[in-house]
Amino acid sequence: AQSVAQPEDQVKVAEGNPLTVKCTYSVSGNPYLFWYVQYPNRGLQFLLKYITGDNLVKGSYGFEAEFNKSQTSFHLKKPSALVSDSALYFCAVRDIGISGGYNKLIFGAGTRLAVHP
């Protein structure tokens, strides 16, 4: 079965510093990987995805993620954190157990990012 793991419940960084939110995956076949962000009292918003091609994927709000097949990782990164980046971040993998483009996603437990001034 497809799964993702987010090893950190919380990540704290100072504004202006680089940030990394970790994600590892376990899939059979080629992984389709996603990052979503959730601000307080809001639904999840899509940030970026890796399907194929370049291992460095760029997304919304200056975020990027690096796909590493040998380490089965898909860490989310940003060169310079903002206080407004404080939110809950979810890594997700597409479940391809059923044929067809149903886009069923399996989410990790989430990592709370806190950026302090």
Place this chain on the structure above:
Amino acid sequence: DAGVIQSPRHEVTEMGQEVTLRCKPISGHNSLFWYRQTMMRGLELLIYFNNNVPIDDSGMPEDRFSAKMPNASFSTLKIQPSEPRDSAVYFCASSFGTVNNANTGELFFGEGSRLTVL
């Protein structure tokens, strides 16, 4: 584009009462998902539909939960009877997917329905 619309945003009810949550997906999307979010269990996929047909309901916790999608623009999640442990935020999401897997579109989430069962 109005996005995925969920109602009600907040619902407080007493144990044993019936609860109905509603969702209007984005026009043109053919897949619809119901998720539940709690502190203890995180995000759980309850059920999803493709072209109004339920594909996988293995995440529905028990028979008290039921979901319908009578047409492409409307879905309901019903809990009857409700229990305090059903308290959670329920999210609806929609996306567009094609049979040949060529489309790997992301999910678009609604703002959620926060349910409190006393």
